Amino acid sequence: MNGLLTRRQLVGGLGLSAAGVFAGASPRAFAKPATGIEILGAPNGSTIVLLRLLQSGALEASAPGASFRLWRDTDELRAAIVSGRTSLFTTPTHVPANLANRGMPLKLLAILSMGHLFVVSGDAGIASFKDLAGKELVGFFKNDMPDLVFRSIAKGHGMDPDKDMTITYVRTPMEAAQMLAAGRATTAILSEPPATAAIMMAKKEGRILNRAVSLQEEWKQQHNGLGLPMAGIAVHERLIEESPELLAALGAGLPGARDWVMANKAEAGALAEQKMDVKAHMFASALDHFNVVAEGAASLKPGLVAFYEALLALQPEALAGKLPPDSFYLNL
Template sequence: MSGLLSRRQMLSAFAASGLAAMGAGGLSRAFAKPAEGLEILGAPNGSTIVLVRLLASGGLNAAAPGSTFRLWRDTDDLRAAIVSDRTRLFTTPTHVPANLANRGLPLKLFCILSMGHLTVVSADDSIKDLKDLAGKDVLGFFRNDMPDLVFRACLKGAGMDPDKDVKLTYVQTPMEAAQMLVAGRVTTAVLSEPPATAAIMMAKQAGKSLYRAVNLQTVWRDQHNGLGLPMAGIAVHEKLIEDNPEVIAALRTGLVPAKDWVLANTAAAGELAQEKMGMKAPIFAASLDHFNVVATGAKALKPGLVAFYETILSMQPDALGGKLPPDDFYLDM
């Protein structure tokens, strides 16, 4: 008979000191180490400010000492960081981790940070709803990517054909679209935040008027039985959950207070966004009311996410890797 303790004996011994209270996984969690030197990546959209605030407030210092933050440039940059194990935590449009998970990367969607930030902005104050766009020129951005797919889906939901009932043209970025709108080169554009706020502010300075003509989040809710538009959130690698549960616990504890601080301190949030995200503080602060910032677990918003993903699949299956993510993709917060 070997003198080594059996696994059952070991667990029984640790249980006496409370270390195995969580069952078979208790041993690894009891000795889990902080996630030292974690590279945290942020999507270049406004809702990332919630995670930036959590970091700036020291909310991850104990769980992830020496962590760094940077904005990721594109999905190739993000994927490379995930595959090389440089990052296990990042903010993202919600379709990106679903796509990568369906293509074999062990990712989970932890929470939602934004319930949409898309607006039809126009110099034509006669435009009140989507049907008023019939026959008109509309400038979009990121063709065949999420903002374009959302706008097209909303048009279809209003009984319109995006390819026939409106005259859609595209530029590469939302700021390019905002600048063309301010310059009077186009009358109407689909914009994200903060470019929509920037366009309205720049137009006012130039003695012109631009209007938020159609809120696409409101249209989406009306067309989807009250379900919102969960467009951006935080995703995590399975290894972070397994190896560094303290980080997950710190996120669960700190994200809601971080969100509340951002919404209550818009000027300071603008300064933080300028420092950490390269966004102009006054414009960012003025646009916060239009980000629809939240901090809600992905599992709690699963019905809305599934509706969002199903809409994407019906229009561009490759954007999600051809299928819905599995049920365990959605985490509690």
């Protein structure tokens, strides 16, 4: 697939809208709505944007009978892609890059989150990243993306996280949040909404926790203002070729869905509780910290490349050892 420069790859490389170019490619393209498609959602907060778009009915004409479910690990996602059960999913942005570099015909269509990682602490003496020197922290997903982001930032501060602080790893961010809330840890690296959950649970017990460090703000300071494009929407090439009307509907509808989510937090929380297995009030309270956007991947390519390069420097296998090709980045 990567050895030949197909028209689809040229489109992606130029940063053009996949739907826009293929709309006129052939009569067959418009004749095939994505009937009965299963849309997979990563269990992170920004998935609510695509879920809202689906719930609103905006995809009904181009994807009649579409359904939604969460995916929990990359093996499950890979199986769904290979079997043809899904060709549209939300995801941490390194996952489709990894799979594309391993031969899967995937493209990154849009970015939904510009980072949702924080250092949360009950230690009032921690007000900056360098204040973590000599401290004990709880982390999660060792050597995966959240951990690699933290380690890259530490490196940018001239710190070695294996020597200048003590990090104890647990399996999930919610486990770290529960430890923090229960007073069994003082400081933790958390994603959202677990960060909000920890703060809310601790408050009920009379303990005060704060978002002491925003890792996305630290990232921007170290990367010339480029943001941290953590989560987005990926598509299979067959969807681009066979159902350009669905790509067009996504491009037209995602910005509005994002705006609805941010303007209707309680309703978005209720939708998240129904479909994403998270408490409505906690999700609604966390929304302001998700850094939710709805922008084409090609328009944010410089930030994505900086992000991917940082991951490669620490853990090459996170991206199968290389940057994805220019054709990987599409636009809305």
